[in-house]
Every structure is written in structure tokens, then in C-alpha cells.
Amino acid sequence: MGLELDFSVVLERWRALLDGAALTLQLAFIAVICGAAIGVFGAIGRRGGNALVERLCGAYVEAIRNTPLLVQIFLVYFGLSSLGLKFSAFTVAAVALTINVGAYTTEIMRAGFDSIHKGQIEAAEGLGLSRAQIYWHVIIWPGIERVYPALTSQFVLLMLASSVTSQISAEELTAVANYIQSETYRSFETYIVVAFIYIALSFVMRFGFWLLGLALFPRRRRLGTPL
Amino acid sequence: MNAHSAPPAAAAPVVALRNVHKSFGPLKVLDGVSFTVPRGEVMVLIGRSGSGKSTALRCIDRFETIDNGEIEVCGRRVDDARLDVRALRQDVGIVFQSYNLFPHLTIEENITLAPHSVKKVPKAEARALAAKVLAQVGLEEKLHAYPEQLSGGQQQRAAIARSLAMQPKVMLFDEVTSALDPELTGEVLKVIEALATEGMTMVLVTHEMSFARGIADQVVFMHKGKVHEAGSADILSSPSTPELAQFVGTGL
Structure with missing residues (x-):
């Protein structure tokens, strides 16, 4: 018996697939921007001074790292609705993904910030820089440069993991695929096409982060050496 | 004397330690240290590793707090818990053994960072300042290089230039040539010598006895x-205690 593949019925729904891919990228974009901001503050919180803040940031990271993403999504989804708050599936998905990636980003950024040598901070203190200025100029940027490859991987992973939000009917790529395959009965073909679209999205993201890295880290652009 | 608000008299020393005590846990590192450095003078701190000389130097810039005694720097009581540490550090330049240039910034950015962000010197003015202090240490052509592209001696000279750009009233040098070979040591020491000639008040911790x-x-x-x-x-040539005699004997 032969394997008969018919992609035509899938491909003729390219419009829906494209919309789904766009929504996936939008979700990833929002979660990466907000997650990176959470990561910077979370990492500072976990490192610096205040025991209560350190514990809170630590608890956040551990809670997220030790529960499945799908459960986190359901918690946000049902949590908000039990508070009587009505949000679109997209909003819920974006919030849940942000909370998730924020925790992982906190840990990665903390590793980057911790890698900054004490002598660097002393030199900055000796020049009279304030704590905030030291963080900004001497810890955050070189720290992020060091862990930039790990951050890129985490953010691409997040984009792929956003497929889970199809469970709460966010109309992203996987949700679109589920719909197409139920309509066409061409399940295998549908998910082959969708897998290729995800690969393409991953490449797009990696390329974007590579470009962003060139803009953010001029030393690396000029010398090509790791910090 | 009202040490908190009184402006320094013209003849007041730039740095004064009076009976300073400091322990790290059970280890007494400073046991009643006193010395004064008048304006324009160069003081050299010598001693074996662990004798407390680096700690004494670091206390001047409040990198260590003391248990007892008084430290006065540029008219400020450094031992006062209410000290404005950042204001103190604008008056005091410090250079470390390990250079500690910021690796992700060019030499120019390393130098302009503090004048621009701490003293709010406009960017263009800060860049002019960077060119000036780099010329002072003989590195004018390295303005746009990154630290890793410089030799150890050049990095240390750049670090000195970075401190000078804040126009400090006193410079502290903490074994700044200990990581360098003799040739590179020479080029750094020349820069320090030139500063001394210009009348910079300095405190140096060093193992370079002839220097x-x-x-x-x-x-x-x-x-x-x-x-x-x-x-x-x-x-150094005619020590009166056997300990110093032994130290310079082995130090030469």
C-alpha cells in the first residue's frame, strides 16, 4: 500500500495559515519584549540586597520552572475568568506566555549579571557611578551580551511553545492547523505544512536576533570575539 | 573641630588617617594606622603581602569601612556613616592591579562614561577630555580601540586616563604594575612619574622599590x-628597623 499525500486542500487554505503564523509571531513578539523586561528586573531582584524581593523573585522562577506551560495557561485563563474578567484568548495567551518566558529569562539574565567580575563594579564605583548607572552600563549590557545565545534559544523555544495556546483557542498557527485538518481530513499533510512553517518562523526569529545582536553589541560586530 | 561641614583649610592634608583600626573577623589588618599626605605629595606604601597596605589604601576611597579611628580625605570625614560616598569618589581616583576597563566599551567610551553620566559633562566636551587625558598617557591613537586590543601596559595607562578624566584631587594606585612584565611596568611608571611632576597628590601601593x-x-x-x-x-637605603632592612634587602 502506498502513501498518498494530497497537499492541495491544505495549501489552498494558505490565507488562514498565514494569519495563524502572523498571530504566532505576534504572541512571541509580545512575550519576548515583556519577558525580557521582566527578566532584567527579576534578575536584579534575585541578586540584590532585599531578602524579601529575592525570595519573591526566586519563588516566581521556581513556580514557573516546575509547572507545565499548559497548566500555567489554564491557570491564567480560568483565574481571570473566575475574577469576572473577560479577555480575549489572544490576551490570555500573551499574558501566560509572558509570565512563562519572564521566569526563564530571569534565570538566564541572572547568570549573565553574575558573570560580571567584581573588579568591574569596583572600578565603576571608584568613578562615582550610582548603583543604577552601574547596573545599566557595567552589568546589564555586558551581562546580556554574554548570555545572548541562550536568550535567543529561549525566545525561539517560546515561539514554538506558543502552539500550546491553541488549547484555549488562541487563533495561532497550531489552532489554525487543528481547524484545517478537521475540515479536510488531511491531518498528516496539514501538520507537515505547519511544521515547515514553524521551521521558517524559527529561522526568521534567529535571523532577527542575529541582526539585533549586531545593533546592540558593536564590540562583537567589530571584533567578533565573545565577551 | 566641626569636621562635617568645615571647609578644608589651605594647609589641610589631602589624605589623613588617624589611629585607624580594622579587622576582617578575628584578623586585625589595620592596627592603629596614622599617616598624612599633604597636597602635591607622593606617598608610597610598602610592605609584605598581608601587611595591610592595600586595605589602608582602599579605606581612603571607602571600599572598606573602618572599625575605629578617623579618615579625612579632601575635607570629608570618610569614617562618617553619613558620608556622600559618590561625592568622595569624584575627588579620589583609584587604579587597580587588574585595570578593570569595561570590555564592551571603546577606550573613549570607557573614559567619557563617568564624566558624562556622573558630572553631566556634555558628550562633545567629554570626548575632548578623553582625547586630552589619553594624550597625557601616550595613547591618543587608541581612542576607538577596545580594551582587549591593547597590551596590559596600555590597558593600565588607559585605566589611569579614565581616572584622570574625573579630574580627581588625589590618585590612589593599588599595585598597578604587579600584573605587568618589566617593560610594560616601565611605561606605566613613566606615566605616574609625569603625574607626580605635574603636582598630583598620590598614594601608591607598590613593590617597585627603585621606583x-x-x-x-x-x-x-x-x-x-x-x-x-x-x-x-x-x-629605603638606610632602614632603621630590622624588618624594613630585611624587606628592602629581599625587595631589591
Whole structure:
């Protein structure tokens, strides 16, 4: 018996697939921007001074790292609705993904910030820089440069993991695929096409982060050496 | 005397330690240390590793807090818990053994960072300042290089330039040539010598005895957390305590 593949019925729904891919990228974009901001503050919180803040940031990271993403999504989804708050599936998905990636980003950024040598901070203190200025100029940027490859991987992973939000009917790529395959009965073909679209999205993201890295880290652009 | 608000008299020393005590846990590192550095003078701190000389230097810039005694720097009481540490550090330049240039910034950015962000010097003015201090240390052509592209001696000179750009009233040097080979050491010491000639007040911790002899207005030999012997550079040639005699004997 032969394997008969018919992609035509899938491909003729390219419009829906494209919309789904766009929504996936939008979700990833929002979660990466907000997650990176959470990561910077979370990492500072976990490192610096205040025991209560350190514990809170630590608890956040551990809670997220030790529960499945799908459960986190359901918690946000049902949590908000039990508070009587009505949000679109997209909003819920974006919030849940942000909370998730924020925790992982906190840990990665903390590793980057911790890698900054004490002598660097002393030199900055000796020049009279304030704590905030030291963080900004001497810890955050070189720290992020060091862990930039790990951050890129985490953010691409997040984009792929956003497929889970199809469970709460966010109309992203996987949700679109589920719909197409139920309509066409061409399940295998549908998910082959969708897998290729995800690969393409991953490449797009990696390329974007590579470009962003060139803009953010001029030393690396000029010398090509790791910090 | 009202040390918190009184402006320094013209003759007041730039740096004064009075009976300073400091322990790290059970270990007494400074045991009643006193010395003064008048304006325009160069003081060299020598002593064995662990004698407390680096700690004494770091106390001047409040990188260490003391248990007892008084430290006065540029009219500020450094031992006062209410000290404005950032204001102190604008008056005091410090250079470390390990250079500590910021690796992700060009030499120019390393130098303009503090004047621009701390003293709010406009960018263009800060860049002019960077060119000036780099010329002072003989590195004008390295303005746009990154630290890793420089030799150790060049990095240390750039670090000195970075401190000078804040126009400090006193410079502290903490074993700044200990990581360098003799040739690179020479180029760094020349820069320090030139600063001395220009009248910069300086405190140096160093193991370079012949350099100390040439540059020091005052030499303080520390031993077991105390000032064991102090005087002009002559004490290096004719020490009066056996400990210093032994130290310079092995140090040469």
C-alpha cells in the first residue's frame, strides 16, 4: 500500500495559515519584549540586597520552572475568568506566555549579571557611578551580551511553545492547523505544512536576533570575539 | 573641630588617617594606622603581602569601612556613616592591579562614561577630555580601540586616563604594575612619574622599590597592620628597623 499525500486542500487554505503564523509571531513578539523586561528586573531582584524581593523573585522562577506551560495557561485563563474578567484568548495567551518566558529569562539574565567580575563594579564605583548607572552600563549590557545565545534559544523555544495556546483557542498557527485538518481530513499533510512553517518562523526569529545582536553589541560586530 | 561641614583649610592634608583600626573577623589588618599626605605629595606604601597596605589604601576611597579611628580625605570625614560616598569618589581616583576597563566599551567610551553620566559633562566636551587625558598617557591613537586590543601596559595607562578624566584631587594606585612584565611596568611608571611632576597628590601601593625611591616624598612601611617605619625615601637605603632592612634587602 502506498502513501498518498494530497497537499492541495491544505495549501489552498494558505490565507488562514498565514494569519495563524502572523498571530504566532505576534504572541512571541509580545512575550519576548515583556519577558525580557521582566527578566532584567527579576534578575536584579534575585541578586540584590532585599531578602524579601529575592525570595519573591526566586519563588516566581521556581513556580514557573516546575509547572507545565499548559497548566500555567489554564491557570491564567480560568483565574481571570473566575475574577469576572473577560479577555480575549489572544490576551490570555500573551499574558501566560509572558509570565512563562519572564521566569526563564530571569534565570538566564541572572547568570549573565553574575558573570560580571567584581573588579568591574569596583572600578565603576571608584568613578562615582550610582548603583543604577552601574547596573545599566557595567552589568546589564555586558551581562546580556554574554548570555545572548541562550536568550535567543529561549525566545525561539517560546515561539514554538506558543502552539500550546491553541488549547484555549488562541487563533495561532497550531489552532489554525487543528481547524484545517478537521475540515479536510488531511491531518498528516496539514501538520507537515505547519511544521515547515514553524521551521521558517524559527529561522526568521534567529535571523532577527542575529541582526539585533549586531545593533546592540558593536564590540562583537567589530571584533567578533565573545565577551 | 566641626569636621562635617568645615571647609578644608589651605594647609589641610589631602589624605589623613588617624589611629585607624580594622579587622576582617578575628584578623586585625589595620592596627592603629596614622599617616598624612599633604597636597602635591607622593606617598608610597610598602610592605609584605598581608601587611595591610592595600586595605589602608582602599579605606581612603571607602571600599572598606573602618572599625575605629578617623579618615579625612579632601575635607570629608570618610569614617562618617553619613558620608556622600559618590561625592568622595569624584575627588579620589583609584587604579587597580587588574585595570578593570569595561570590555564592551571603546577606550573613549570607557573614559567619557563617568564624566558624562556622573558630572553631566556634555558628550562633545567629554570626548575632548578623553582625547586630552589619553594624550597625557601616550595613547591618543587608541581612542576607538577596545580594551582587549591593547597590551596590559596600555590597558593600565588607559585605566589611569579614565581616572584622570574625573579630574580627581588625589590618585590612589593599588599595585598597578604587579600584573605587568618589566617593560610594560616601565611605561606605566613613566606615566605616574609625569603625574607626580605635574603636582598630583598620590598614594601608591607598590613593590617597585627603585621606583618608590625615585618618586616618593614619603615612604610608609607597613608591617602586621601597623606603620612600622615612615620617613623620606631615604629610609629605603638606610632602614632603621630590622624588618624594613630585611624587606628592602629581599625587595631589591
